[in-house]
Amino acid sequence: MAFHDVRYPTNLSLGSSGGPERRTEIVTLVNGFEERNSPWSDSRRRYDAGAGMRSLDDLDTLITFFEARRGQLHAFRWKDWADYKTCRPSLVVSATDQVIGTGDGTRVTFQLSKTYASGSGSWTRVITKPVAGTVKIAVNGSERVPGADFSVDATTGVVTLQLPPAVGATVTAGCEFDVPVRFDTDRIAVTIATFHAGEIPQVPVIEVRI
Incomplete structure (x- = not known):
């Protein structure tokens, strides 16, 4: 997988949802106490790139960016508006x-x-x-x-x-x-009718280790 040093359009990431994720393994003992451990030393961030779209032009921008990255194949830059400084x-x-x-x-x-x-x-x-x-x-x-x-x-x-x-x-x-990410799907599914009705596609994005 290559990294394309290009940023996902910030006007679309501004309205997106997402944040950090961690992985914790929890074992409940017979006495009710817990043992907790994490195989991850670092967190990993996930976002929804579809949540920032407001128009058909936004949808076109997303599809163009998605195709240029070949879906999940190539990573890119993402501005996390909640944590970018x-x-x-x-x-x-x-x-x-x-x-x-x-x-x-x-x-x-x-x-x-x-x-x-x-x-x-x-x-x-x-x-x-x-x-x-x-x-x-x-x-x-x-x-x-x-x-x-x-x-x-x-x-x-x-x-x-x-x-x-x-x-x-x-x-x-x-x-x-920025956060280095890739699309976490190889498919974008949307119809014009549902888009006009307020239903937007879910386009998951996930952080990659660089």
């Missing part, structure tokens, strides 16, 4: 949103990421599809200049600094990002 949705991305590493005097590459923390629990999400032109980097709170001080691989989310941060220096980052 390294900061809260109401805030503006800044270079100090997330800690992505600590300098050791020689290391120059750092992976973009976002940490979700609540109480004593946390999970760090690797960001592999940052939006070009949105990445901001700082070292010990001092913002760096893109191009001159650092570069970003928009296909992997790896940041390369021109100079290695000093030992113990905190490297932080902020950006907007």
Whole structure:
């Protein structure tokens, strides 16, 4: 399966539904207690691409995009409007949103990421599809200049600094990002009559590991 570095139309994903999914295995013991375990270290996101369509032109856009991806064959970028920034949705991305590493005097590459923390629990999400032109980097709170001080691989989310941060220096980052996904179906079924009546097709989309 190839990855097409193209984003699903954002005017359609804006009205779509979906979010993170985890897999938990639960065994109920004879005494009523439970044992819980997860074979997944990371969550996986699912969406419905059909939910954002409002007109026949939207339907045509979906079908065109679907055919160009050959159904499930090729993955693509998806904007999750509920979670597409390294900061809260109401805030503006800044270079100090997330800690992505600590300098050791020689290391120059750092992976973009976002940490979700609540109480004593946390999970760090690797960001592999940052939006070009949105990445901001700082070292010990001092913002760096893109191009001159650092570069970003928009296909992997790896940041390369021109100079290695000093030992113990905190490297932080902020950006907007997309989710790598594919269609989770090889078939789109819709009739014009039902579409005009308000019935829209279900077009499942699922996150892929890159």
